[in-house]
Amino acid sequence: MRYLTDSSQMKAIDSYNIEELGIPSLVLMERAAYAVSAEAEQMSSQNGSVLVICGMGNNGADGLAAARMLKLHGRKVKVLLCGKASHSTKEHSIQLAITEKLGIPAVTADSRQEYSIENGFELIIDALFGVGLSRPLNKTFIELTDAIERARISGAKVLAVDIPSGVSASDGQILGAAVKADATVTFGFEKLGLVLYPGAFYCGKKKVADIGFSLPNGMESRMAYTFGPEDLRRLPKRPADGNKGTFGKVLLAAGSKRMSGAAYMSALASYRSGAGLVQIYTVKENVQVLKTMLPEAIVTGFDREHPDMEELADLCRWADALVAGPGFSTESYAEQILHWLLKNVTLPKVLDADALNLIARHCELAGYLDGSAVITPHIGEMSRLTGKTVDEIKKAPIAAALEFREQHGAVCVLKDARTAVVSENGIYISSSGNSGMATGGSGDVLSGILGGLLAAGMNVGDAAEMGVCLHGLAGDAAAERCGMHAMMATDIISCLGAVLKEWT
Numbered sequence: 001m002r003y004l005t006d007s008s009q010m011k012a013i014d015s016y017n018i019e020e021l022g023i024p025s026l027v028l029m030e031r032a033a034y035a036v037s038a039e040a041e042q043m044s045s046q047n048g049s050v051l052v053i054c055g056m057g058n059n060g061a062d063g064l065a066a067a068r069m070l071k072l073h074g075r076k077v078k079v080l081l082c083g084k085a086s087h088s089t090k091e092h093s094i095q096l097a098i099t100e101k102l103g104i105p106a107v108t109a110d111s112r113q114e115y116s117i118e119n120g121f122e123l124i125i126d127a128l129f130g131v132g133l134s135r136p137l138n139k140t141f142i143e144l145t146d147a148i149e150r151a152r153i154s155g156a157k158v159l160a161v162d163i164p165s166g167v168s169a170s171d172g173q174i175l176g177a178a179v180k181a182d183a184t185v186t187f188g189f190e191k192l193g194l195v196l197y198p199g200a201f202y203c204g205k206k207k208v209a210d211i212g213f214s215l216p217n218g219m220e221s222r223m224a225y226t227f228g229p230e231d232l233r234r235l236p237k238r239p240a241d242g243n244k245g246t247f248g249k250v251l252l253a254a255g256s257k258r259m260s261g262a263a264y265m266s267a268l269a270s271y272r273s274g275a276g277l278v279q280i281y282t283v284k285e286n287v288q289v290l291k292t293m294l295p296e297a298i299v300t301g302f303d304r305e306h307p308d309m310e311e312l313a314d315l316c317r318w319a320d321a322l323v324a325g326p327g328f329s330t331e332s333y334a335e336q337i338l339h340w341l342l343k344n345v346t347l348p349k350v351l352d353a354d355a356l357n358l359i360a361r362h363c364e365l366a367g368y369l370d371g372s373a374v375i376t377p378h379i380g381e382m383s384r385l386t387g388k389t390v391d392e393i394k395k396a397p398i399a400a401a402l403e404f405r406e407q408h409g410a411v412c413v414l415k416d417a418r419t420a421v422v423s424e425n426g427i428y429i430s431s432s433g434n435s436g437m438a439t440g441g442s443g444d445v446l447s448g449i450l451g452g453l454l455a456a457g458m459n460v461g462d463a464a465e466m467g468v469c470l471h472g473l474a475g476d477a478a479a480e481r482c483g484m485h486a487m488m489a490t491d492i493i494s495c496l497g498a499v500l501k502e503w504t
């Protein structure tokens with residue numbers, strides 16, 4: 001598990017370490033700058049020249065200290081200072097005085113033509129703004145980011161200090177323009193802006209440098225986090241003497257007359273993530289094809305005109321977890337069944353796709369949501385559920401998911417290039433997955449995985465986080481195997497086994 005911070009948390013961590021613990025600010029800075037200079041040496045040759053572009057805050061001060069370290073290691077270094085001298089921090093003034101005494105050439109941004117950063121620099125270190133960026137870049141800074149990009153296109157490498165300048169550390173939004181880096185050395189903790197898009201696209205290879213931060217009491221519980229593959233080891237163990245029942249039974253209300261594939265993929269993904277038994281509850285027109293495609297599943301068909309609620313009640317007594325919605329349609333039978341399920345069933349449940357479309361259309365259904373439910377909307381579905389615009393949600397996905405959870409009590413899995421999961425555990429952000437997963441059926445696979453993990457007995461928050469992580473890792477394995485262009489949802493399912501085998 002890796003913690004992710006926003007800029008105000010990072011500032012709180014800074015001031016706790018400096019003011020309360022008494023670690024001198026310059027000591028932390030020395031470690032930060034050392035990590036930057038070590039990475040810079042890896043990214044450039046002994047004879048290549050390095051330009052360090054420094055703002056007037058402590059991000060710029062890190063840059064100045066790194067420039068000094070590179071100079072001491074025999075590198076050709078120049079510094080470009082950007083901003084008003086009157087804005088410089090105490091640490092910045094100290095670092096600048098040292099670079100001056102060491103004879104490191106420095107000019108201000110106003111005379112930047114002298115440097116013509118398009119030519120000659122093998123490496124550019126971006127130390128303009130870090131977590132202190134508080135407003136959009138002005139025209140001069142936008143021009144500077146353009147000039148850095150032109151130099152990058154002409155062959156210079158770009159290394160960002162803490163975060164590429166222009167990226168908001170809190171949400172990954174681009175404030176006017178941002179530096180595109182080949183690598184970013186970030187201090188203490190990954191910033192949310194390095195994980196969330198579009199910021200994630202700007203940071204290149206990420207390195208987290210431990211510079212000796214301790215966390216203030218209680219901070220961990222407020223920080224977002226992400227998982228790597230090693231976290232899958234926390235999935236429930238499979239007892240050697242277990243049987244089909246031990247591993248959990250999933251009831252899947254899915255598929256409609258025109259759509260049987262969603263039910264197939266969701267059911268198959270439940271099996272592939274460890275479920276003992278999967279029963280598909282679908283329109284009777286689908287029974288034959290689903291039995292043929294997935295003989296391992298139990299398939300129960302209902303009459304669209306008269307779904308039998310007694311039969312459904314029996315199936316719910318049989319199941320350990322419920323998944324409702326993939327390809328289910330929004331016809332009246334679907335509404336009737338969903339209404340009955342939400343009102344009567346306390347099983348842990350995943351509500352996906354058409355279940356969410358129905359809840360958006362019939363707002364009384366939202367009244368039945370509670371902590372037993374995991375909802376899995378993509379941005380469009382979230383917009384229909386909440387009345388917020390797609391743009392609003394894209395800009396602040398975590399806030400949208402938090403608000404939904406607060407209002408309805410359900411675990412919210414808000415799916416996008418980075419998926420946010422808000423549950424009783426806190427805020428989880430996915431850091432696996434790729435654009436190849438934006439393909440029909442990928443969401444059905446996720447709902448099936450979540451059903452499988454819930455049926456195995458995981459609590460809703462853990463299942464949602466682990467399921468999203470597993471889905472992304474299987475997606476990455478599928479992209480590796482088939483390429484992002486060609487991969488399909490069934491390829492993600494085929495890779496679940498290999499990922500689970502390697503990591504659990």
Ligand SMILES: NC(=O)C1=CN([C@@H]2O[C@H](COP(=O)(O)OP(=O)(O)OC[C@H]3O[C@@H](n4cnc5c(N)ncnc54)[C@H](O)[C@@H]3O)[C@@H](O)[C@H]2O)[C@@H](O)CC1
Nearest residue numbers: 025028029032057058059129130131132133134135136162
């Ligand atoms: N001792 C410390 O405090 C440490 C600080 N560290 C570094 O310090 C950084 C944070 O430093 P600061 O808080 O000084 O902030 P920054 O250096 O990120 O930037 C803040 C400065 O930029 C100005 N500014 C913000 N947005 C602007 C905009 N759009 N246009 C023009 N000016 C703008 C602010 O007014 C302020 O002067 C971290 O990202 C990290 O690189 C690290 O060295 C770790 C230790």
Ligand SMILES: [K+]
Nearest residue numbers: 126129163165
């Ligand atoms: K920076």
